Amino acid sequence: MKKLIFSSLLAFILTSGFAQNFNSKRLDSLFQLLDKNNKYMGSIAVSENGKVIYSNAVGYDNISTSKKSDTNTKYRIGSISKMFTTALIFKAIEEKKLNLKQTIDKYFPTVKNANKITISNLLNHRSGIHNITNNEDYSSWETQFQSKEKMIERIATGKIEFEPDTKADYSNSNFILLTFILEDVYKKPYSEIITQKIIKPLQLKNTYYGGKINLDTKECNSYTFSGQWKKSTETDLSIPQGAGALVSNPTDLTIFIENLFAGKIISLENVNLMKTIKDKYGMGMFEYPYFERKSYGHSGGIDGFRSLLSYFEKEKLAVALTSNGLNYDLNNIILCALSSYFNKPFEMPNFEKVTLKPETLDQYLGTYASLEIPLKITITKKDASLMAQATGQSAFPLEASSATVFKFDQAGIVLEFKASEKQMTLKQGGKEFLFTKE
Structure with missing residues (x-):
């Protein structure tokens, strides 16, 4: 949900390769190195043609009780939730309950420019609505329950960043409003809609709309590192809604994105609309290119959690990475995974400390x-x-x-x-x- 310092686009080094030659020892070595040096806690899954070819997990669900993580640990996935919400919007469109060109004034008459902002504008961040998580007072209420009415009020009183469809700028507010639109058209809570239309059909056993972190159900706390791991605050998930409130694990995420790109959740025509990039944004999706290849997916960040989900259509390759403690560049872990698949060189990090005068x-x-x-x-x-x-x-x-x-x-x-x-x-x-x- 929050931007990282010097956040950079994902860079992928790609060439042809084969899963049967997947260099699992390389990834094992990196995970051991990161774990030993307090650089990363989390889990990864790499899947090809619907089959997981590598998975691993390091770190702790709960450091205070030394409860170790494993590949069944569930993480808050932050803005990867937006891909799920986008799929639900397109399902509503396919069921003739919504259309991309309709304006949102019917649902949010108090939101500025609501009579000019369309469903499409919300999906690809072209609405001009201020990003509510950038509010100066956000940290004073991010851990407290917020009603639907209060969230709409907060969004409606925010400034307009630009006129609708004149440019693009990332805003969690867009997907909070999309959540409420889904609840209005289906007359059900978002948690029920996503369970009925995505989670149950795909048999995602570790994915659901989150609540307060429950360590007894294999969820985990999140941490930041400053000399040692320190437990992060816990955002109340009434705030991010469909913009960032889902809980999942890497294996479930690969199943979701594989089925999405196979046209088993929404039509391939609508998947192509999700992939259509304008001013660096798709609809609930980003494009991550390198040379002639490209992948599609989304990253996520909420509290101390970080995540990434990406899919390469030609290879039918899905990579999902979740973290509840990060003191290292997430992109480098992805690069290691991809180099292990595509048989490219990867330089292991050196964490030896140097003391200078x-x-x-x-x-x-x-x-x-x-x-x-x-x-x-x-x-x-x-x-x-x-x-x-x-x-x-x-x-x-x-x-x-x-x-x-x-x-x-x-x-x-x-x-x-x-x-x-x-x-x-x-x-x-x-x-x-x-x-x-x-």
Whole structure:
């Protein structure tokens, strides 16, 4: 639900490969390494042609009781829920209960521009409705129950970011409203609709609309890392609704996306509408390209949970990753899985810590600017470590991997300094940007 610092698009390295040659030992090694170094807690499933060819889990459902996770552990999946909600909207369209071009004023007369905003605009984030989870006071009520009426009121009183269909910008509010539309047309709670139309037909045994985390039913707490794992707050799921309230596990997620792309949930014609990208957004779906190949899916984040679901149509390959504790770049885990499938090289991370003298760190302090991107990064020192802070964002710690190279594994950021030239290179997501000290 919330954006990560320096969030980057998924980058996939792909070439032809075969499941029978899947390099499971490589993924095993990565998971052991991440587990040993407190970099990741979570689970993965890789499926081809409807058959799981790899699954694994590391970490804990509950650290305080040392309850270990396994492949049956269930996670909050955040915004991957939007793919399910989109499928439900298209089912309603196929049942002649809705259409993409109808405006939403019938359902939400108090929402600004409701007479111009369509169902389609909500699905592909072209409504202009303010993202409610970006509200300045959001953290003061995110753990408290919110009624449907209160959520509509909060959305209706928010500002309009742009005129409908003039641009696209991610907004959870869109899918909260879509949830309420589904409940109106079916005269049932969202939890019943999704159970009846998706969960039961696909026999998804570990997927449902969530509530308060229940460790006795193989759900798990989520955590953030700051020297040690710390339990995260727990969002009340009355807030995200169909934008981010589902609970699932990787195996169930692969079943869902395989059936979606097989036309077994909605028609293939409507799946193609979901895949149609405009201004980087599809309908409840993103495109993740690399060279001539592309995959489709969605990522998710709520509290300390992070997740990703992606599907490659040609190979009928589904990859699902869930996490309840992340101190490493999620994309790198996906890249390891894909390199294991497509038989491509993958460099294992090195988590050996390097301790540097204060005078070495001092030469890097200052504010850096780039001609390539409109962003300044200020480097400061806290105790015996460097901190970095980008314009308008929170500061984050840097870990030295050498005397000149520092990293922030959680976002896949690497900073390489050349003190003599007063330069710093930012590396992330396969891209490099040169910065100069002011």
